[in-house]
Amino acid sequence: xxxxxxxxxxxxxxxxxxxxxxxxxxxxxxxxxxxxxxxxxxxxxxxxxxxxxxxxxxxxxxxxxxxxxxxxxxxxxxxxxxxxxxxxxxxxxxxxxxxxxxxxxxxxxxxxxxxxxxxxxxxxxxxxxxxxxxxxxxxxxxxxxxxxxxxxxxxxxxxxxxxxxxxxxxxxxxxxxxxxxxxxxxxxxxxxxxxxxxxxxxxxxxxxxxxxxxxxxxxxxxxxxxx
Numbered sequence: 001x002x003x004x005x006x007x008x009x010x011x012x013x014x015x016x017x018x019x020x021x022x023x024x025x026x027x028x029x030x031x032x033x034x035x036x037x038x039x040x041x042x043x044x045x046x047x048x049x050x051x052x053x054x055x056x057x058x059x060x061x062x063x064x065x066x067x068x069x070x071x072x073x074x075x076x077x078x079x080x081x082x083x084x085x086x087x088x089x090x091x092x093x094x095x096x097x098x099x100x101x102x103x104x105x106x107x108x109x110x111x112x113x114x115x116x117x118x119x120x121x122x123x124x125x126x127x128x129x130x131x132x133x134x135x136x137x138x139x140x141x142x143x144x145x146x147x148x149x150x151x152x153x154x155x156x157x158x159x160x161x162x163x164x165x166x167x168x169x170x171x172x173x174x175x176x177x178x179x180x181x182x183x184x185x186x187x188x189x190x191x192x193x194x195x196x197x198x199x200x201x202x203x204x205x206x207x208x209x210x211x212x213x214x215x216x217x218x219x220x221x222x223x224x225x226x227x
Contacts, residue, residue, distance in 0.1 A: 035057055060129045
C-alpha cells in the first residue's frame with residue numbers, strides 16, 4: 001500500500017471494531033498474515049481476537065530466554081486455551097551463554113550496549129522468524145498509550161524494518177478497554193513481565209523503531225564474523 005492508501009485505510013478503520021480491523025487485515029494478506037506476541041500484560045486480548053478470525057494464524061514469539069517463570073506459565077496457558085499456532089524463535093546464543101561471556105543485561109544508562117543486546121537476543125531471532133514466515137501483514141498489539149514513539153504511529157503503517165504492512169487493531173484502546181475485554185471474555189493476564197531488551201517501559205526494543213533495522217544487520221554481521 002502506498003502512503004495515500006494507508007492514510008485512507010486508517011481513516012476508515014478508526015470507525016471499526018478491533019475484530020473488524022483484524023478481518024480487514026487478514027483479507028489483505030493473501031493467506032500470509034501473522035500476529036506477534038511477547039506474552040506481556042494484555043497480550044491475551046490480541047491473541048483471542050486473532051484466533052476468532054483465523055484460528056491457525058501463525059503466532060510469532062521470540063523467546064529470548066530471560067522471561068520470568070510466570071510469563072512462561074502464562075504463555076503455555078494461552079497456547080493451550082486458544083490452541084495457538086505458536087512459532088517460537090530463539091536467539092542463536094542462550095541467555096546463560098550470553099551472560100557468561102558479556103555479563104549482566106545492560107542498564108538504561110548503557111544505551112548502545114542495550115541496543116546491541118536487543119539486536120542479538122531479540123531482533124535477530126525476530127528477523128529470522130519474519131523471513132521464514134514471510135508475512136504480507138503483521139498484526140501487533142501496539143497501542144498509542146504505551147510510549148512516546150508509538151504515539152506517532154497509527155492502526156496501519158508500513159514497517160520498514162521487516163518489509164510488511166503492520167496492523168495494530170488495539171491502537172486506540174486504553175488500559176481500561178483492555179481490562180474490560182479480559183473480564184468479559186474470562187481471559188488471564190500476567191503482570192510479572194519484564195523485557196530485558198527495553199529495561200524501561202518507555203524505551204523501544206527496536207522492533208518498532210527505525211534503529212532496529214540497522215541493529216539487526218549489525219548483529220547478523222557480527223555473528224558471521226564479518227566485522
